[in-house]
Amino acid sequence: MTYKKTKEKQSVVETTYTDDKTKKYYAWRASNYDALADWEIAPHDEAVRITDAKPGQHILIAACGTGRGMEALAGAVGPEGKIDAIDISEEMIDQARNKAEKLGIKDRIHFTQANVRHLPYPDETFDIVYNGYMFDLIELAGFMPILKEMMRVLKPGGRIVLLNMSKLDERKTFYETFYKWTGIPCRPVLMAPYLEKLGFKDVKRIYRELHPKNFYELVISKLWGQEIVTARKSEKS
Ligand SMILES: C[S@@+](CC[C@H](N)C(=O)[O-])C[C@H]1O[C@@H](n2cnc3c(N)ncnc32)[C@H](O)[C@@H]1O
Numbered sequence: 001m002t003y004k005k006t007k008e009k010q011s012v013v014e015t016t017y018t019d020d021k022t023k024k025y026y027a028w029r030a031s032n033y034d035a036l037a038d039w040e041i042a043p044h045d046e047a048v049r050i051t052d053a054k055p056g057q058h059i060l061i062a063a064c065g066t067g068r069g070m071e072a073l074a075g076a077v078g079p080e081g082k083i084d085a086i087d088i089s090e091e092m093i094d095q096a097r098n099k100a101e102k103l104g105i106k107d108r109i110h111f112t113q114a115n116v117r118h119l120p121y122p123d124e125t126f127d128i129v130y131n132g133y134m135f136d137l138i139e140l141a142g143f144m145p146i147l148k149e150m151m152r153v154l155k156p157g158g159r160i161v162l163l164n165m166s167k168l169d170e171r172k173t174f175y176e177t178f179y180k181w182t183g184i185p186c187r188p189v190l191m192a193p194y195l196e197k198l199g200f201k202d203v204k205r206i207y208r209e210l211h212p213k214n215f216y217e218l219v220i221s222k223l224w225g226q227e228i229v230t231a232r233k234s235e236k237s
């Protein structure tokens with residue numbers, strides 16, 4: 001871990017969302033999601049590069065949303081590769097599916113409405129599990145079981161890449177103190193310790209502050225940043 005450890009007992013605040021609330025929220029957000037949260041595009045570009053995806057590989061995009069990162073990942077695996085993309089929200093998947101069709105990559109991507117808590121795939125199916133801005137709306141008790149599911153479907157030596165709303169270190173931020181009154185689903189998370197605890201290898205964390213392009217982003221940049229956490233499943237099963 002590269003962030004500063006503090007003596008605080010709980011360094012990540014609890015979410016105000018449940019799966020049901022998430023489904024309702026994203027049914028409403030689906031059609032306007034891509035018009036907002038533009039600042040998440042650059043971190044996705046970086047996270048996709050970090051996957052180091054290769055032609056012919058099989059990738060799971062868990063919580064694909066409207067499909068950010070999907071085009072670059074499809075390009076990296078090429079026509080011999082394949083992508084499975086899941087999301088709990090049918091409406092978000094519809095957006096991603098339409099995008100894949102317009103981009104001419106729909107043959108490479110198979111979409112399924114599913115909950116990451118129960119991944120509908122056999123053990124050791126994927127070379128890479130890619131997951132963006134989802135753990136930041138999952139309850140703390142869900143982190144380990146979901147990561148275990150992701151580990152289960154990864155091949156030995158496979159890579160996990162998690163991109164999330166985050167913060168520089170474990171200290172409680174101003175945003176966290178009023179998060180529960182905002183109605184915003186996400187709060188900053190720190191995922192590296194969970195991956196280490198589960199036995200993932202080569203756990204690395206990159207923290208990125210937002211470089212604002214307008215006033216709205218300037219405000220956001222004062223409230224939170226993003227982390228990309230990557231690791232490998234052990235070669236030994
Ligand atoms: C903030 S959006 C991010 C979407 C996309 N990954 C991105 O980075 O643009 C969060 C997504 O996670 C999905 N999600 C949340 N909880 C989930 C769960 N338990 N299983 C599957 N998808 C989930 C939501 O439906 C939503 O599409």
